[in-house]
Amino acid sequence: MNMRLQRLSGLRASKLGQRTSHLRSMCYQIDLLHHLVWRDFSLRYKQSVLGILWSLLLPFAQLLVMVFLFQAVVPLNIEAYPAFVFSALLPWNWFSSSLSSACGLFVGNRDLVRHPNFAPARLMLVNTLSNLITYLAALPILIAVLLAYGRPLSIALLTLPLLMLIQSVLTVGLSMVIATLNVFYRDVQHIVVVALMLLFYLTPVFYRPQAVAAQYHLVYKVNPIAVLVQDYRSIFFEATLPSWGPLLYVASVSIVAYGIGTLIYGRQQHDIIDTI
Amino acid sequence: MSAVLTAEAVSKRFRLQRNRPVTLKESAVRWLTGRLDPAQAHWALRDVSFEVERGTALGIIGHNGAGKSTLLRLLCGLGRPTRGQVRRAGQVSGLLDLGSGFHPDMTGRENITTGGLLMGLTKREVLAQQDEIIAFAELEKFIDEPVRAYSSGMYLRLAFATAMQFDPDVLLIDEVLAVGDTRFQKKCLDRLATFRAAGKTLILTSHVMEQVRALCDEVLVLEEGRAVLQGEPETAIRCYEDLMRKRTERRAAKIGDGLAPKLAIAQGTRQGTQEAMITTVMLRNDQGQQIEMMPSGAALTVELEYQLSRPIADMIVSLGVFSEAHIKCFEEIIPSVDAVFGRPTERGALRCSLPELPLMPGRYYVNVGLYPTDWAYVFDYHWQLHMIDITAAASALPNASGVVALHPVWSAGTNMIGARPL
Numbered sequence: 001m002n003m004r005l006q007r008l009s010g011l012r013a014s015k016l017g018q019r020t021s022h023l024r025s026m027c028y029q030i031d032l033l034h035h036l037v038w039r040d041f042s043l044r045y046k047q048s049v050l051g052i053l054w055s056l057l058l059p060f061a062q063l064l065v066m067v068f069l070f071q072a073v074v075p076l077n078i079e080a081y082p083a084f085v086f087s088a089l090l091p092w093n094w095f096s097s098s099l100s101s102a103c104g105l106f107v108g109n110r111d112l113v114r115h116p117n118f119a120p121a122r123l124m125l126v127n128t129l130s131n132l133i134t135y136l137a138a139l140p141i142l143i144a145v146l147l148a149y150g151r152p153l154s155i156a157l158l159t160l161p162l163l164m165l166i167q168s169v170l171t172v173g174l175s176m177v178i179a180t181l182n183v184f185y186r187d188v189q190h191i192v193v194v195a196l197m198l199l200f201y202l203t204p205v206f207y208r209p210q211a212v213a214a215q216y217h218l219v220y221k222v223n224p225i226a227v228l229v230q231d232y233r234s235i236f237f238e239a240t241l242p243s244w245g246p247l248l249y250v251a252s253v254s255i256v257a258y259g260i261g262t263l264i265y266g267r268q269q270h271d272i273i274d275t276i
Numbered sequence: 277m278s279a280v281l282t283a284e285a286v287s288k289r290f291r292l293q294r295n296r297p298v299t300l301k302e303s304a305v306r307w308l309t310g311r312l313d314p315a316q317a318h319w320a321l322r323d324v325s326f327e328v329e330r331g332t333a334l335g336i337i338g339h340n341g342a343g344k345s346t347l348l349r350l351l352c353g354l355g356r357p358t359r360g361q362v363r364r365a366g367q368v369s370g371l372l373d374l375g376s377g378f379h380p381d382m383t384g385r386e387n388i389t390t391g392g393l394l395m396g397l398t399k400r401e402v403l404a405q406q407d408e409i410i411a412f413a414e415l416e417k418f419i420d421e422p423v424r425a426y427s428s429g430m431y432l433r434l435a436f437a438t439a440m441q442f443d444p445d446v447l448l449i450d451e452v453l454a455v456g457d458t459r460f461q462k463k464c465l466d467r468l469a470t471f472r473a474a475g476k477t478l479i480l481t482s483h484v485m486e487q488v489r490a491l492c493d494e495v496l497v498l499e500e501g502r503a504v505l506q507g508e509p510e511t512a513i514r515c516y517e518d519l520m521r522k523r524t525e526r527r528a529a530k531i532g533d534g535l536a537p538k539l540a541i542a543q544g545t546r547q548g549t550q551e552a553m554i555t556t557v558m559l560r561n562d563q564g565q566q567i568e569m570m571p572s573g574a575a576l577t578v579e580l581e582y583q584l585s586r587p588i589a590d591m592i593v594s595l596g597v598f599s600e601a602h603i604k605c606f607e608e609i610i611p612s613v614d615a616v617f618g619r620p621t622e623r624g625a626l627r628c629s630l631p632e633l634p635l636m637p638g639r640y641y642v643n644v645g646l647y648p649t650d651w652a653y654v655f656d657y658h659w660q661l662h663m664i665d666i667t668a669a670a671s672a673l674p675n676a677s678g679v680v681a682l683h684p685v686w687s688a689g690t691n692m693i694g695a696r697p698l
Binding site: 109273 | 290349352353354355356367368369370372377378379381382386387389390391393394395396397398399422
């Protein structure tokens with residue numbers, strides 16, 4: 001018992017000493033985020049034989065379907081079409097899978113939400129990052145496809161982290177709105193499914209916006225994910241830098257979405273705990 | 277001394293779940309037709325104020341639905357009081373309802389890591405302490421299985437070991453110590469004593485008054501969401517028992533006493549709603565004869581017959597032997613008749629054989645009771661109704677006193693190691 005006491009008080013003292021150190025606090029934040037992202041990611045593939053391979057098989061299957069559809073059934077006559085589609089499909093999948101899994105975040109992580117020391121808003125970031133892993137895992141395949149179709153890799157790829165950062169802010173903001181509202185209104189998860197389906201067609205993933213009649217072009221300028229997807233395509237497929245004006249617009253929309261998400265979540269956070 | 281936790285006039289209102297709009301349409305309809313009906317609100321806590329000093333142990337007792345769990349959750353910082361304020365100082369850890377502390381699909385080991393990180397430890401610090409947790413929880417074989425496969429006892433062991441290891445300043449425990457086998461409960465209580473000795477603060481709710489007596493310096497009694505009393509454990513427990521009796525009486529009055537049999541009550545008291553009623557209690561010796569008197573150390577069989585005035589799916593049975601001075605010599609609870617004997621029938625009998633009753637000579641009472649499974653009130657409790665006089669056995673102990681008739685063997689020698697039985 002005495003030893004236990006000493007151990008406790010020793011731990012206490014060392015904890016206090018370390019708590020002052022910024023380094024430790026940074027290590028801690030990284031450890032926590034790393035563990036939670038890993039946890040979220042591994043939960044998705046628990047008890048499946050292929051595990052993480054599924055995260056590659058799904059986009060690959062989508063790619064095959066689109067290549068078949070738009071090269072053989074309804075030819076769109078786009079040069080190096082698989083590389084064209086894949087460069088836009090991956091960021092779209094990141095966006096759409098993050099938002100659809102955002103619906104169940106509070107309910108699916110009761111253990112975290114009901115822990116006294118956990119800020120549930122962190123779940124949105126964890127969810128966005130764990131979906132990002134899927135994107136990152138598919139990047140080598142994308143690069144292989146690009147090279148196979150003779151598309152050179154350019155210096156424009158250096159802006160990739162910036163695009164990801166903006167998309168993360170946008171996704172986290174929208175996730176906060178969706179996750180919060182879904183606790184109170186289960187309709188939200190169905191609305192999200194429908195909205196993502198519509199948005200998929202309003203985003204130039206498998207077609208060129210230039211091929212669409214000019215009166216609809218406003219859609220591609222207003223829809224932030226459409227702007228982002230085209231920017232990903234330009235840095236990967238066209239090897240050109242994104243156009244800065246629209247990107248600035250998306251960045252501001254993302255910050256506004258983040259603000260609104262924080263506001264809605266902040267107003268409801270106590271009711272969320274009572275409800276789940 | 278400083279307060280680690282303060283509740284200032286805390287009130288909590290819930291909207292009743294069944295009236296909560298779950299779809300946008302319902303919500304819109306409700307918004308168009310008028311605001312929330314006040315009758316749909318339920319006040320789980322009203323105006324509860326108290327302070328917990330650093331290093332004390334506070335017990336919270338009250339019947340089911342008195343607001344204990346709600347209060348504990350607010351103290352943990354889960355949810356916000358509708359009115360009033362909760363102030364916390366220091367790292368708080370909670371063992372709240374079983375089943376919400378861990379993610380069921382993650383293994384025990386992964387859940388330990390999550391718990392440790394949330395308590396402010398880095399991954400390396402958690403890994404260093406992991407083995408100690410697994411050893412305390414005695415889960416070496418199962419630690420890499422998903423938690424969903426654990427029994428409730430294993431789950432509690434892991435939850436308790438994890439919560440204790442990461443060294444919180446304040447630990448809140450909701451009822452969970454009632455789960456698990458007696459040996460592990462003992463281990464938990466020892467660990468809690470160490471925790472207390474280290475100057476930490478403990479807050480727990482329990483239905484088991486023995487635990488409350490053993491662990492708490494102070495007890496808060498809740499009744500219908502109000503704090504009735506905060507004080508010494510003995511005072512508070514008496515107050516709670518009194519409240520429980522009143523509830524039982526109120527309920528009995530509501531049901532009405534259209535129920536038949538009256539027992540010839542010679543002495544003692546009897547209380548209960550009589551929804552399940554003990555109709556007969558017989559005390560027999562090992563020859564099956566009905567007795568009022570028996571030699572110390574002999575066998576005793578208690579037979580009781582009960583009758584249900586309405587179908588009851590399950591109930592608790594208690595049987596205890598008490599001395600004339602109300603000392604509990606022995607008591608056993610059967611927490612679920614359904615689990616042990618099957619669903620109670622309209623009329624039934626239970627038999628309890630005690631192969632030996634090694635009590636010192638004197639007058640004793642066999643007290644038996646039937647309760648609903650949540651202990652919310654009493655179906656029927658016979659207190660000091662069934663008497664047994666224990667007489668001196670053949671091997672009498674003329675110079676012994678106390679309650680239990682032990683049969684000591686003395687010996688003497690020049691030193692302790694050399695002592696041999698005479």
